[in-house]
Amino acid sequence: MSNVIGTSVSRTEGRAKVTGSATYSAEHQISGLVHGYLITASVANGQIRAIDTREAEKAPGVIAVFTHKNAPKVFMPKNDFMNSKIYEARLPLSDNQVHYAGQIIGLVVADTFERARHGAHLVKVEYDTQTPLIDAKKVTFKEAPPQFGEEFAFAKGNIAAGLANAAIKIEATYTSSTELHAPIEPHAIIAHWQGADALTVYEHTQWVAGAQRTYAELFALPAEKVRIVAPYIGGAFGCKAVPWPHAILCAAVARQVKRPLKVVLSRRQMTANAGHRSETEQMLRLAATKDGMLTAIAHEVKSYTSPVDVFIEPCTGITPVMYTVPNLQLKQELAVMNIGTPTFMRAPGENPGLWALESAMDELAWALKMDPVELRLKNETREHQRKGLPFSAKHFADCLNVGAERFGWNDRPMQVRSLTRDGKRVGWGMAAATFPGLRGRASVKVRLLPDGTAHVLTAANDMGTGAYTVVAVTAAEVLGIPVEKIRVEMGDSRLPDGGLAGGSQMTASLAPAVTAACQEVLKTANCTTASEACAALRQSGRGAIEATASSAPGAEMKKWAFQSWGAHFAEVTVDEEIGRLRVTRWVSVMNIGQVINAKAAASQVRGAVIMGIGQALMEEAHLDPNTGYPVVYDLATYHFPAHADTPRIDVAFVGKPDLNFNPIGARGVGEIGITGVSAAIANAVYHATGKRLRSLPLTPDKLIG
Amino acid sequence: MQDPEERTKRQTSRRNFLGQALTAAGTAIAAPTLIHQATSAQNMNTTQTPAPGEMAVTLTVNGKPRSLTLEPRVTLLDALREQLGLVGSKKGCDHGQCGACTVLIDGERVYSCLALAVMQEGKAITTVEGLANGDVLHPVQDAFIDNDGFQCGYCTPGQVCASVALLDEIKRGCASAITPDLTRAPQLADLSEAEIKERLSGNLCRCSAYNGIVAAVQQAAGQQPPAPAAAMLLTEPAEVLV
Numbered sequence: 001m002s003n004v005i006g007t008s009v010s011r012t013e014g015r016a017k018v019t020g021s022a023t024y025s026a027e028h029q030i031s032g033l034v035h036g037y038l039i040t041a042s043v044a045n046g047q048i049r050a051i052d053t054r055e056a057e058k059a060p061g062v063i064a065v066f067t068h069k070n071a072p073k074v075f076m077p078k079n080d081f082m083n084s085k086i087y088e089a090r091l092p093l094s095d096n097q098v099h100y101a102g103q104i105i106g107l108v109v110a111d112t113f114e115r116a117r118h119g120a121h122l123v124k125v126e127y128d129t130q131t132p133l134i135d136a137k138k139v140t141f142k143e144a145p146p147q148f149g150e151e152f153a154f155a156k157g158n159i160a161a162g163l164a165n166a167a168i169k170i171e172a173t174y175t176s177s178t179e180l181h182a183p184i185e186p187h188a189i190i191a192h193w194q195g196a197d198a199l200t201v202y203e204h205t206q207w208v209a210g211a212q213r214t215y216a217e218l219f220a221l222p223a224e225k226v227r228i229v230a231p232y233i234g235g236a237f238g239c240k241a242v243p244w245p246h247a248i249l250c251a252a253v254a255r256q257v258k259r260p261l262k263v264v265l266s267r268r269q270m271t272a273n274a275g276h277r278s279e280t281e282q283m284l285r286l287a288a289t290k291d292g293m294l295t296a297i298a299h300e301v302k303s304y305t306s307p308v309d310v311f312i313e314p315c316t317g318i319t320p321v322m323y324t325v326p327n328l329q330l331k332q333e334l335a336v337m338n339i340g341t342p343t344f345m346r347a348p349g350e351n352p353g354l355w356a357l358e359s360a361m362d363e364l365a366w367a368l369k370m371d372p373v374e375l376r377l378k379n380e381t382r383e384h385q386r387k388g389l390p391f392s393a394k395h396f397a398d399c400l401n402v403g404a405e406r407f408g409w410n411d412r413p414m415q416v417r418s419l420t421r422d423g424k425r426v427g428w429g430m431a432a433a434t435f436p437g438l439r440g441r442a443s444v445k446v447r448l449l450p451d452g453t454a455h456v457l458t459a460a461n462d463m464g465t466g467a468y469t470v471v472a473v474t475a476a477e478v479l480g481i482p483v484e485k486i487r488v489e490m491g492d493s494r495l496p497d498g499g500l501a502g503g504s505q506m507t508a509s510l511a512p513a514v515t516a517a518c519q520e521v522l523k524t525a526n527c528t529t530a531s532e533a534c535a536a537l538r539q540s541g542r543g544a545i546e547a548t549a550s551s552a553p554g555a556e557m558k559k560w561a562f563q564s565w566g567a568h569f570a571e572v573t574v575d576e577e578i579g580r581l582r583v584t585r586w587v588s589v590m591n592i593g594q595v596i597n598a599k600a601a602a603s604q605v606r607g608a609v610i611m612g613i614g615q616a617l618m619e620e621a622h623l624d625p626n627t628g629y630p631v632v633y634d635l636a637t638y639h640f641p642a643h644a645d646t647p648r649i650d651v652a653f654v655g656k657p658d659l660n661f662n663p664i665g666a667r668g669v670g671e672i673g674i675t676g677v678s679a680a681i682a683n684a685v686y687h688a689t690g691k692r693l694r695s696l697p698l699t700p701d702k703l704i705g
Numbered sequence: 706m707q708d709p710e711e712r713t714k715r716q717t718s719r720r721n722f723l724g725q726a727l728t729a730a731g732t733a734i735a736a737p738t739l740i741h742q743a744t745s746a747q748n749m750n751t752t753q754t755p756a757p758g759e760m761a762v763t764l765t766v767n768g769k770p771r772s773l774t775l776e777p778r779v780t781l782l783d784a785l786r787e788q789l790g791l792v793g794s795k796k797g798c799d800h801g802q803c804g805a806c807t808v809l810i811d812g813e814r815v816y817s818c819l820a821l822a823v824m825q826e827g828k829a830i831t832t833v834e835g836l837a838n839g840d841v842l843h844p845v846q847d848a849f850i851d852n853d854g855f856q857c858g859y860c861t862p863g864q865v866c867a868s869v870a871l872l873d874e875i876k877r878g879c880a881s882a883i884t885p886d887l888t889r890a891p892q893l894a895d896l897s898e899a900e901i902k903e904r905l906s907g908n909l910c911r912c913s914a915y916n917g918i919v920a921a922v923q924q925a926a927g928q929q930p931p932a933p934a935a936a937m938l939l940t941e942p943a944e945v946l947v
Contacts, residue, residue: 008934014850017858018842018865020793020833027792060758113787114778184797184805184911185859234795234859235911267798402938464857464912595937602935603853603914610913635802635909643902646915652936 026188037116039106044132044628061115077217092245102272132338132628162296162327166287185234191254233463238344275343314349358431358679384561393658407569427688431676437562441552443496460498466600478518504668516549579700593658605673612677767835784822804908807863814870833862856912
């Protein structure tokens with residue numbers, strides 16, 4: 001063992017990224033490549049009456065134009081999230097129906113990007129239109145169906161009695177806005193057919209093996225005839241897990257035109273066609289005894305989906321894990337609107353769910369005249385109240401106590417409008433953070449070479465998480481050789497299935513598989529150390545020793561509930577004259593079990609907190625209430641934090657391995673950092689101003705005066 | 706990267722600062738130049754014969770002349786990425802909103818998605834691929850790696866180029882919108898976090914590696930940045946916490 005796990009290691013792919021040699025999806029150099037540009041609907045609800053492509057077809061450089069009238073054949077995949085998954089269940093160009101503004105209605109192929117774009121603008125479309133369903137107040141809600149096999153509705157105890165008999169009650173409705181993932185790399189794909197029955201797809205995907213099977217099913221090919229190449233992903237946050245309609249269309253059209261085809265979405269197209277986080281409306285009722293023991297929580301959630309697929313923002317997932325409560329009731333409702341299909345976005349459910357619950361807990365603390373840290377410590381639950389299982393390696397109390405100490409929380413006056421600085425109101429707020437500890441099956445191949453280096457190969461991926469380095473550090477630890485001597489290859493479906501980079505599970509899935517494969521390679525070599533094995537290799541003249549191993553969760557899932565925990569402490573300033581809110585100081589303490597790379601893990605939390613600051617202060621996508629067309633459609637209209645909006649984020653980890661979870665004891669860290677952030681800020685705003693804001697984002701109009 | 710003589714020629718002045726602000730604000734003011742450049746490009750003797758609607762141009766990229774034919778509507782960014790195979794400069798928004806396409810033109814930072822390729826003849830274009838000296842990275846590139854100034858890496862080439870330009874602007878005495886005293890521009894040694902953040906706010910990072918990027922600029926400016934790693938409460942595998 002080289003004791004490299006848990007230290008601070010620079011990213012192994014850093015040199016490629018700072019020199020511009022890291023290759024992202026649209027950047028693979030392929031000869032004979034042609035370009036596609038999407039034609040998108042300018043109405044939100046209707047039918048295409050006529051579509052005239054003649055002028056486009058005659059334009060210089062245009063090779064072909066595809067619409068629903070000549071749509072290439074695609075097969076519906078199983079779409080069960082086990083074998084395959086697509087983001088939108090309606091296949092592109094399947095008929096003349098328009099379900100939302102910006103929906104893809106065609107594709108122009110040309111020899112250059114500029115000519116394809118020009119061609120797309122020459123296509124004339126006539127529509128029959130109906131009034132779109134856009135207004136959240138006018139839509140019909142129905143009980144949300146189960147999602148990925150899990151029911152939403154849940155009840156324990158007697159909620160009516162719990163609420164009726166309480167000394168203190170809080171009842172409030174919290175809303176969150178439609179948010180865009182907005183990765184800096186736009187969605188992009190190059191589809192390259194080798195003949196009509198073998199396809200190479202260069203596309204960022206959070207799930208390499210899943211993408212391979214999905215494209216295979218879309219074109220009725222055996223999986224081994226499809227290769228996915230995704231060495232680098234320019235940010236994903238949930239919106240690059242499986243194919244969107246533009247990608248399916250690109251692959252289908254590439255086969256038709258018999259040329260490698262590249263399609264890159266414009267920012268405007270991404271707004272409609274590449275997912276978002278649904279806005280939510282959450283009603284919370286909390287009841288407590290005079291000394292602050294919770295007696296009831298009722299949590300009712302409304303979210304929205306598109307006419308062509310179902311995605312429910314699962315906000316009630318966090319409610320049974322946070323605080324002990326004898327009477328609990330959960331309910332989620334869903335309405336269909338003429339909007340694009342929402343999807344997973346960083347901590348789906350946990351993020352808006354904790355926005356509501358942690359705001360309500362703060363309201364309760366003020367009603368009780370109790371420190372909000374104390375209220376949380378008092379009501380901490382030792383078990384998952386829905387699964388009925390005890391939490392493994394929790395340390396939530398450590399996060400709260402250490403965070404309070406690092407922030408200086410005990411100096412906080414228990415009175416609103418009590419702090420000022422430079423003519424501005426100052427406020428301190430806190431909130432809890434949580435995210436489930438997920439883990440999946442992963443396979444890894446390790447190859448030991450005579451020169452003392454090792455290759456680690458897996459079809460996992462690194463979308464900025466630090467996975468390349470996590471794999472290298474883990475292999476270095478087990479093999480006892482320096483990180484610099486480990487070469488990691490990922491993001492290619494020809495490598496062993498590395499699982500899904502989603503639900504913060506890649507590290508938890510990969511690290512045990514890397515460990516197992518490294519141990520296996522030593523066993524194969526019949527050596528106890530890598531240096532011994534390499535010396536034996538040199539002596540024998542053999543080229544390499546290889547071993548492949550897999551790792552998957554097992555019986556421990558039935559004994560324990562695995563969940564990561566954290567606490568955020570925030571300072572804000574509010575300039576009430578102009579309604580300007582700034583986040584000026586931040587402390588986060590997280591328990592994610594064993595930390596593998598202290599540097600990259602800290603960056604994950606910092607990045608997530610800053611994304612949460614964006615959610616709290618500015619992120620909000622709007623549709624025109626009459627036409628349903630996005631009025632927020634690019635990075636000038638969709639604001640997220642820039643350098644000047646971000647304070648330095650102080651991050652600490654508990655660092656104790658959760659060995660019940662996996663042999664490394666590591667849980668994921670990609671999402672927990674964003675949970676609770678918006679509540680901590682709104683709670684700080686209340687402390688600063690005495691204004692309880694329950695609707696995100698906390699824009700100046702809500703803070704002025 | 707840049708001729709030192711050329712560097713000293715550019716005077717420290719408020720006018721210089723305002724000129725930069727205009728460059729960043731948009732390309733509309735450059736329209737007459739475009740016509741001039743297009744005319745001169747057409748008059749040039751080049752080895753390539755442009756197709757109808759295309760022009761032959763020679764761009765000087767990372768010190769090398771690169772001849773190509775392209776339509777006048779092609780942006781510098783698309784010319785770099787699609788024609789010259791220099792994909793280090795990134796297309797993030799294509800509208801001058803994110804900064805991922807930032808390159809240096811005659812030492813000034815420019816959003817290459819807002820610059821037309823045909824207007825760049827005779828100028829020295831430096832992309833992220835041209836910053837390192839062989840295997841030796843530019844100090845800003847090293848500093849980004851040391852301070853974890855990136856995650857997914859897609860905005861990174863723009864952040865790196867902008868940071869290189871930022872340091873040069875400080876050396877030239879350029880003010881920013883938040884510089885308190887315009888007669889006394891900040892020096893590298895006392896460049897504040899707020900100044901760095903202000904001067905890099907034209908480069909968005911959705912992973913929000915902002916803390917690391919600011920630390921990287923501090924390191925490259927000769928300052929001592931805060932450590933990039935998180936604090937570990939438990940450093941020994943012992944039952945310290947219950």
